[in-house]
Amino acid sequence: VSFNYISLISGPSNTSDIRGERVIGMYGAKEVVVILVDDWRTKAFKEDTIYKEFLKCIGCRTCNFTCTASRAFGNIYASKYGLGADGIIRAYIHDGIEAAVKDGLFFCTGCENCLHWCPVSVNLAEVLKSIKKEAIGAGLCPPPLKEYQQKILKEKNPFK
Template identity: 35%
Template sequence: MNTTAKAEKILGQIQAQRETLLADYSTLAQKVQNLKSSTARELNKMVGRATTMLKVKGCQVFLAKDPSEAREQVLKILSTNQKALISKDPIFTEINLHQFLQEKNVKLVQTDLGERVAPLSIDVHPRMASINTSVMDKEHLLQLKNDIREESSQTDFGITGADAIIAETGTIALLESEGNVRLTSNLPYNHIVIAGVEKIVPTLEDALTVCRTSSIYGLGKDLLNYISFISGPSRTADIEFRMVQGMHGPKEVYVILVDNGRMAASKKGEFDALKCLHCGGCLVDCPAYLKKGLKFGYHYSGKRKAILSKFLSGESSPYQEECTYCLDCEKCNTICPVGLKI
């Protein structure tokens, strides 16, 4: 099976499963639209609340105005450490984190199976990095998993994104299929979270709404296999009731909230840029994606380019490349759970 046929089969399965699930979640799209519209309007307030509660929970919080500040903050946290685990997240492509850290001689241990076999220069899908690669045999997959576990056990820093950050409790939500994100966040002594400020939501229920929507629309599943909620550094009490940190997880949690034009977009009322869930749902039905996206990456598609270019700063970014192959079929407009239109 060639790579295009493989991708077409996967997307077809997602489409069929999504249609079945949406019959049971007829109000989900309206619910998430209302949520994301509300948080986009009150973004400045949400950032303040989330920052306060994250600090209360023991996290060290930084607000990065642009990709450069975000990258430099990661490097500062790593200090002299030259190795870090890293999961998969679209924010890393936005701030060009992989290339920057590699140029600084930091070894990145990819914990996502897809990232292990797919070229890092192409962010082909927000969740399935290997959708454009040949099918791997089980023995090869098992070897990759073993390699990841072995390298992870000797690494002190883990870097992840976030699917939601709960302002009410200072809790970080991580959604995934493989368990590698949990490994990245839980095994090292230090956990670095990087997330756009639009990931902030008011409550736990809202975070679950975002996670379920991303699962159904992006991958055709009711909820992905793993969801983790992290409220600051790991802590537990010993037999003498003394609080101990780092017993069952990281001793330190750093949260880098990326602005990169998002706050300005909120003030101007340009809310589309703040609603996108990065779920990949618009790719499932896109006829141009199979022809061009598998080669150039999902961020080159019409909807992604049109929306993201509204708030990304002037730094050179693959998101800002001109989209020349959108067929104007508007299928992405029809399926988008948050109602984005281009």
């Protein structure tokens, strides 16, 4: 699934009349109405969900081009909804935490390249971090990370 539409409407139209006074809605819309068509967007808008940040995404895919995990793992770090972090988040939204883990949730390094290059400042790394916490709480941590975690908890040193 890919985006085909980007809207950069900032609000009702405005202009200045002959005296330089600002007039709102003279030539265009007097108001702007936002209609959220798909279920997850409506849910994210109404509730304080971890993926509310994801509502700002315009689908430019800059995050995929700058992502270290996408470069390292390519199409392995993807879901049926798309490549990279945004694909993993969509898998989580539509199919649940197990799908996100299966599709590569833990490949994200948290480097925040996606945030630094995103034109609308969507922090995908932070969203994925929240989903990772949920996955760990549900016991869905990958075996190598479980082993690493046990070494830290037992030995206070991951390298012993």
